[in-house]
Amino acid sequence: MDELFKGIADPVRRQMLDLLARQPLNVNQINEHFSDISRQAVSKHLSVLEDAGWIKIYQAGRERYGYLNKTAFYELKDWLQEYLxxxxxxxxxxxxxxxxxxxxxxxxxxxxxxxxxxxxxxxxxxxxxxxxxxxxxxxxxxxxxxxxxxxxxxxxxxxxxxxxxxxxxxxxxxxx
Missing domain, CATH: 3.40.10.10 (DNA Methylphosphotriester Repair Domain)
Structure with missing residues (x-):
């Protein structure tokens, strides 16, 4: 659970999740939405999201695509449900x-x-x-x-x- 919260702690990572909610995107496509940060920073944020379990990365040729991992969302929902x-x-x-x-x-x-x-x-x-x-x-x-x-x-x-x-x-x- 701590890793899940770490993953969504940064607003940039939450924006990345919003982008990936529409469709899987490759790293270059995600980078285009964040002109104020470097490509390396985008890759680091994606790595944190992947380590936390929010997204999965798959390799398609030379491109790496990120997509949402619904398991993480259900894990958070189950934790919140008791309070709701x-x-x-x-x-x-x-x-x-x-x-x-x-x-x-x-x-x-x-x-x-x-x-x-x-x-x-x-x-x-x-x-x-x-x-x-x-x-x-x-x-x-x-x-x-x-x-x-x-x-x-x-x-x-x-x-x-x-x-x-x-x-x-x-x-x-x-x-x-």
Missing amino acids: DMDRASLRNDHGVFLEKTGYKKGDPLTYPVMLQAMLSKDREFDGLFYNAVKTTGIFCKPSCSANPRPDNVIFYLQRDDAEKNGFRACKRCKP
Whole structure:
């Protein structure tokens, strides 16, 4: 997977993939589209794409042609699909965060991953459902507060009173 990302990290290589999506091209034809870089640089970019698995090169006489390797695209799609499926679940529940695979419906018990994701994304939908208290400052906030505490310094409370009983005071920014 690291090699796939390395291959598409450079915008020139992504342009090369766009060109090869239309049809296989030889190195000279690809070079014509990149007048601002040398032929050697074009060859180097093609080599990186080939090593990463995005393209394959075949020799036809003296010409070398590049064409897309669909396996790499499916590999990336499969990796992304888990996150895209999570997004569908969060859209169904009308929340702007990636929720755990089981999703979250109003009224369900809140889990740590759901509360953490809601806090990190500043999701107003969760305001009033729980409070996040910051151990290092002694303050508790709404999930949508503009404060950015480190996740490992946060304790979640379902009730405001519980946070106050444990010695936390209300945030002056979000006034929970």
